Amino acid sequence: MGRQWGPSMRAAEQAGCVVSASRAGQPEAGSWSCSGVILSRSPGLVLCHGGIFTPFLRAGSGSLTATGAASLSGDSCGDDLRLHVQWGPTAASPAGRAEQGRPGLCTPQCSGLDPGLAARPRGRPLQPPRTAELLLLLSCPTFRTHFERLFGGEVAEQWRFASAAPEDEVSEDEEEDQLRALGWFALLRVQPGQEAEEEVGPMVTVAPFEVVPKGAQLLACGSPFGAFCPDIFLNTLSRGVLSNAAGPLLLTDARCLPGTEGGGVFAARPTGSLVALVAAPLCWKAREWVGLTLLCAAAPLLRVAREALSHLQPEAAALADLLPPEVGAPRGLSLQDPGPPWAAAAVLVECGTVWGSGVAVAPRLVVTCRHVAPREAARVLVHSATPKSVAIWGQVVFATQETSPYDIAVVSLEEDLDGVPMPVPAEHFHEVDTMLLTLVC
Missing domain, CATH: 2.40.10.10 (Trypsin-like serine proteases)
Structure with missing residues (x-):
């Protein structure tokens, strides 16, 4: 992916995790999972997608849209909610220290899945799942406004924003739950493990979406299929560009799959900074898959989190100061600029x-x-x-x-296209030249 992506790849993999939700004492009820981003190691703060919490909402998924609120407290979910967070080895862990100095980067490899592979060197072991508690459910109101404007009404009947193909059996209630939760995310506090983490403070920095220009290269880090086989799927990387934007609702062509909801999307510059989280990894139109991914900018989500935490009990309010800082002033290139x-x-x-x-x-x-x-x-x-x-x-x-x-x-x-710059066909191809190269057929 080039030298420029080295720091961003390391930041993405170190911040990536997978979150699982289940009902206490009801294994037959199944579990729900998605991707997440580790915002801080000590204390452990994780931001993930809110869709996995809809089965646990006391007032049902309608509470996400009924009041128009930007956040809901953790007690909006039932007492039977059980959360676990899992991630790969960190630099502070014994496995992570053993890996330091080795060339290249790799996600955890499958280990123990096939007895015939026992002779192979084991991949880096995952950290054991940690229990977590739900602090907040939060959303970006501007994201929801733009989504309703672009995809609401009759148009929504032509599009499908769900983690299932059109042929899969998904009830109308389940699909409605997924749509209501599409712009919602969750802030979790992870319980400390047996060994104290050496890292302190924020794990990542956040880039205001206003400074990321259209066409900028992005790196998405999520876990396809959620908690299924994290030995191989955890923190899968996918590269793309910022294809378009409507305020904090961003679009990228980085390939994402079901389960990557809540995964972090990072920019090469500022180095390794978090730009957005995956809101919807798949969208279907006319029963045809469109290979684009909807993102929600991270900066406005964290602003909502800071405001909501300040109104909670003092212990939780103190966590607001530990959320990642924003880097870069919202000047220069804006997402609303016409672009190149x-x-x-x-x-x-x-x-x-x-x-x-x-x-x-x-x-x-x-x-x-x-x-x-x-x-x-x-x-x-x-x-x-x-x-x-x-x-x-x-x-x-x-x-x-x-x-x-x-x-x-x-x-x-029949009329002129005024104000549209005309491209020049290229005879010699050079990187970054602004020329008409080819047509997509």
């Missing part, structure tokens, strides 16, 4: 019920794919982000044959 010129040249092309992307190559000329705008199309609607919300009609003036290896169409517009 190549981003502004991209347009949305609609042709009947089919839609896709295109590239403006002249004030009245857009190049897209034939399967998006076929030759026989009567009219095509083109949307531009710059200027905002501009929609211009056009018609297909050229399209390759279906038998052609090239999937290309050219749309002539």
